[in-house]
Structure formats: C-alpha cells, structure tokens
Amino acid sequence: MTIDSRLEALGWRHRYSGKVRDLYESDAHPGRLLVVTSDRVSAFDHILSPGIPGKGALLTQLSLWWFGRLGEPTHLAAAHPSLGQHLPPELAGRTMIVHTLDMYPVECVVRGYLAGSGWAEYRASQSVCGIPLPAGLQEGDKLPEPIFTPAFKAPLGEHDENITFERMVEIVGAxxxxxxxxxxLRIFTTASAVAEDRGLLLADTKFEFGRDAGSDHPVLADEVLTSDSSRYWDAETYAAGGMNRLEAYDKQIVRDWLAANWDRTGEPPELPAEIVERTAARYQELVDRFTLA
Structure with missing residues (x-):
C-alpha cells in the first residue's frame, strides 16, 4: 500500500503536494492539517531523482527546534512522537499536525548579506526589490542592515517572483x-544572534505566514530557518576569505552539479550517489550545529 492509501485508511485524505511537503486533512480533526515532509529535492523548478535520504526528518527537526525558541505564534499543533503510534512508521520524525491558516500569497525574504538572486539583481540595478544599496558591494558582502525583500509565490513548477514592498502592499494590504x-525582520535578528553563537552566519532566509481567525498577528507557518529556506555560512570560513567562504549548508551542491550537467531542456538527469551523499551530509551538519550545541 502507498503512504496515501495507508493514511486514507486512518482517515487522512490527501489535499495537496508541493515540491517537498504533502498535506492531508481529516474530518476527525477539523481545522487541522497533517504535514508530511518528504525527502524530495528540487532545483531550477524541477523535482529531482533520487531524493536526499533523511532530508524530510532533518527539515522537520530543525523547524521544530526553531518553533520552540522564537517566541512567535506558529501553526504547530502537535508533532511526532506526540501524534501517537497510529501513523505509518516511515513517517516518524517527518510529520506535524498544524492549524489550518489562510496563507499569505507572498514569501517574506530577509537578507543580511548579498547573495543569490539578490546579488544578481544588485549587479543589474544596484538595488534589491526596489531597495537601493551602496555602490561597490561584492558577492557575499554584509549589508549595512538586513533588508526585507518579498517574493510573490508562484504556482507549483514556476519560479517565485521578487517584488517591491509597494507591490506587496497592493497584494495583501498596507x-x-x-x-x-x-x-x-525581528525573527531574522533573533535567529542571526542564535546562529552566530554557533559559529554560523545567517545570510538570508524566507518565512511564510498565515492568518488565524483568532488573532491579528501573523502566524509563522510551513518550515522555518532550515537548509531549504535559508542560506547559512560558516563564520570562520567566511572570515578567512577564499573560494569556499560562501559554501552554504543547503542544496547548492545539487544546483552546481545540475548546472554543469544539464542544459535545462527536457527532464533533468538523475543525481549521482556522491552528490546525494554530500548533500545529505550538509543537511545533517547544520542540524547538528544547532541541536547538539
């Protein structure tokens, strides 16, 4: 039996699948969703094969760790093992029950350093999402202060679009x-200090929020401050400079291999075992640096 059919036998109906997460709903749990974080990995808006073994459990573990430390309202209602033993054993460690929210159609990106799409945009316009930045910055440079650079959430299979704050106001209201x-910005500041205590720099991250009928405050949802949603660098390596100073604890290994071995036409090639193993090790290392410190 598939996971979907086994969960359906337990009363959980499949509702939606994203690039990484699968959502299920149940008449026995109104106002709740079961979130299963898979080992799927994506790059260049394609889901790749094979997945990264253990990735879903690591993302869930780190999100739960942060949910418990940020002091913010979150969507979390319960997590394994408090979900009980009725779920299929292969879902252990990768499941959460969350409150159903009315999700905002924007990703809330905060950047403390110039990297990724922010670096590409800066080179073209000396600004990021309409925010002007000083001249002469180089890739990886620390910004004078963290900046909020939202993105519009694209449908599955399409690329998110960086937008200005003014455009965000038009979408969600002032x-x-x-x-x-x-x-x-508040969460980013808190998380950056925690990361620095563990010898890490939080270069940038994205948050997702929803509305709860019982509160006017944004509710933190989805994942938070994981390898899939954030760019972390080792502080010592960064300070030493050199080619490896911007090596992140994420799937950049996958992106780099794919960029060198695929012209982005047709279906992407299967990932080699060595790339999968190295990526899994980077995910594990980041979780260990936070949770074992």
Missing part, C-alpha cells in the same frame, strides 16, 4: 504588509 515586514 497593515498586513507592515506587520509581515516587522515580524520577519
């Missing part, structure tokens, strides 16, 4: 936009 920006 009050919600201000609340999302303030909350995102």
């Amino acid at each position: 009050a919600d936009a201000e609340a999302l920006r303030e909350t995102s």
Whole structure:
C-alpha cells in the first residue's frame, strides 16, 4: 500500500503536494492539517531523482527546534512522537499536525548579506526589490542592515517572483504588509544572534505566514530557518576569505552539479550517489550545529 492509501485508511485524505511537503486533512480533526515532509529535492523548478535520504526528518527537526525558541505564534499543533503510534512508521520524525491558516500569497525574504538572486539583481540595478544599496558591494558582502525583500509565490513548477514592498502592499494590504515586514525582520535578528553563537552566519532566509481567525498577528507557518529556506555560512570560513567562504549548508551542491550537467531542456538527469551523499551530509551538519550545541 502507498503512504496515501495507508493514511486514507486512518482517515487522512490527501489535499495537496508541493515540491517537498504533502498535506492531508481529516474530518476527525477539523481545522487541522497533517504535514508530511518528504525527502524530495528540487532545483531550477524541477523535482529531482533520487531524493536526499533523511532530508524530510532533518527539515522537520530543525523547524521544530526553531518553533520552540522564537517566541512567535506558529501553526504547530502537535508533532511526532506526540501524534501517537497510529501513523505509518516511515513517517516518524517527518510529520506535524498544524492549524489550518489562510496563507499569505507572498514569501517574506530577509537578507543580511548579498547573495543569490539578490546579488544578481544588485549587479543589474544596484538595488534589491526596489531597495537601493551602496555602490561597490561584492558577492557575499554584509549589508549595512538586513533588508526585507518579498517574493510573490508562484504556482507549483514556476519560479517565485521578487517584488517591491509597494507591490506587496497592493497584494495583501498596507497593515498586513507592515506587520509581515516587522515580524520577519525581528525573527531574522533573533535567529542571526542564535546562529552566530554557533559559529554560523545567517545570510538570508524566507518565512511564510498565515492568518488565524483568532488573532491579528501573523502566524509563522510551513518550515522555518532550515537548509531549504535559508542560506547559512560558516563564520570562520567566511572570515578567512577564499573560494569556499560562501559554501552554504543547503542544496547548492545539487544546483552546481545540475548546472554543469544539464542544459535545462527536457527532464533533468538523475543525481549521482556522491552528490546525494554530500548533500545529505550538509543537511545533517547544520542540524547538528544547532541541536547538539
């Protein structure tokens, strides 16, 4: 039996699948969703094969670790093992029951350093999402202060679109936009300090929030401050400079291999075992640096 059929026998109906997470709902749990984080890995808007073994459990573990330390309202209702033993054993460690929210159609990105799409945009316009930045910055440079650079969430299989704050106001309204920006910057500041205590730099991250009928405050949802949603660098390596200073604890190994071995036409090639193993090790290392410190 498939996971879907086994969960359906337990009363959980499949509702939606994203690039990494699968959502299920149940009449026995109104206002709740079961979230299963898979080992799927994506790059260049394609889901790749094979997945990264253990990735889903590591992402869930780190999200739960942060949910318990940020002091923010979150969507979390329960997590394994408190879910009980009725779920299929292969879902252990990768499942959460969460409150159903009305999700904002934007990703709340905060950047403390110039990297990724922010670096590409800066080179073209000396700004990121409409925010002007000083001249002469180089890739990986620390910004004068963290900046909030939202993105519009694209449908599955398409690329998210960086937008200005003014465009975000048009999408969600001025009050919600201000609340999302303030909350995102506050969490980023808190998380950056925690990361620095563990010898890590939080270069950038994305948050997702929803509305709860019982609160006016944005509710933190999805995953938070994981390898899939954030770019972390080793502080010592960064300070030493050199080619490896921007090596991140994420799937950049996968992106680099794919960029060198695929012209982005047709289906992407299967990932070699060595690339899968190295990526899994990077995910594990980041979790260990936080949870074992």
